Amino acid sequence: MGDAQARALLAAPPTDTLKGKRDRAILSLLLYHGLRREELTKLRVKDCNQERRGVPHLCVQGKGGKLRYLPTHPDTLRLVAEYLEAAGHGLELDGPLFRRIRAPQAGTVASALTPGAVYAEVVVFYMDQLGISGDNMGPHALRATAATSALENNADIAKVQEWLGHASISTTRVYDRRTSKPQDSPTFRVAY
Numbered sequence: 001m002g003d004a005q006a007r008a009l010l011a012a013p014p015t016d017t018l019k020g021k022r023d024r025a026i027l028s029l030l031l032y033h034g035l036r037r038e039e040l041t042k043l044r045v046k047d048c049n050q051e052r053r054g055v056p057h058l059c060v061q062g063k064g065g066k067l068r069y070l071p072t073h074p075d076t077l078r079l080v081a082e083y084l085e086a087a088g089h090g091l092e093l094d095g096p097l098f099r100r101i102r103a104p105q106a107g108t109v110a111s112a113l114t115p116g117a118v119y120a121e122v123v124v125f126y127m128d129q130l131g132i133s134g135d136n137m138g139p140h141a142l143r144a145t146a147a148t149s150a151l152e153n154n155a156d157i158a159k160v161q162e163w164l165g166h167a168s169i170s171t172t173r174v175y176d177r178r179t180s181k182p183q184d185s186p187t188f189r190v191a192y
Contacts, residue, residue: 001145005132006031009142012126019101021086023122025079026098026113027142030123032073033058034146034164037115037139046093048072048080062165070163115139151176 001009010027014020029035029043039060047059050069056077057069080097084090089099089110096112113121119139127137136144143164150160161172 030142043097
């Protein structure tokens, strides 16, 4: 996804509804932090604003239960705070951060959104509204967009590897499009 599409997606949810506030926070976490959908759905309220060296961090449970701490983007912090204030579960520190909008039935615990719901009810819902489509717009599109953007804006590939929670840098290199610009092709270096 291009930068203009990412900006449009971040701005797509309404600002005056609980669902819109939740969805803005979700899209911000996905696009600014490169989270997997499963990682996002495992976030608890207390995972969102952990101080480390004076900087707010996310505590993310990655594949294999590995924890990683990511500095939190200021826009994401603001959007999560707005969502929690509107949702009213900001003091339920061990509860799921992102929940269905409908209140749970009396006596039941609110459950977290599922990875499938994040994809279908948030990502695809707004992508469809904006007319964003294509072969590469699957469940991993926002993670790929975040990684590619970070690399294109001069983030160190080893730092991006750590940020994404990849065990091998070869996995991270898949997102590195800096050397695959058509104008840099050897085709244009051939001279006879």
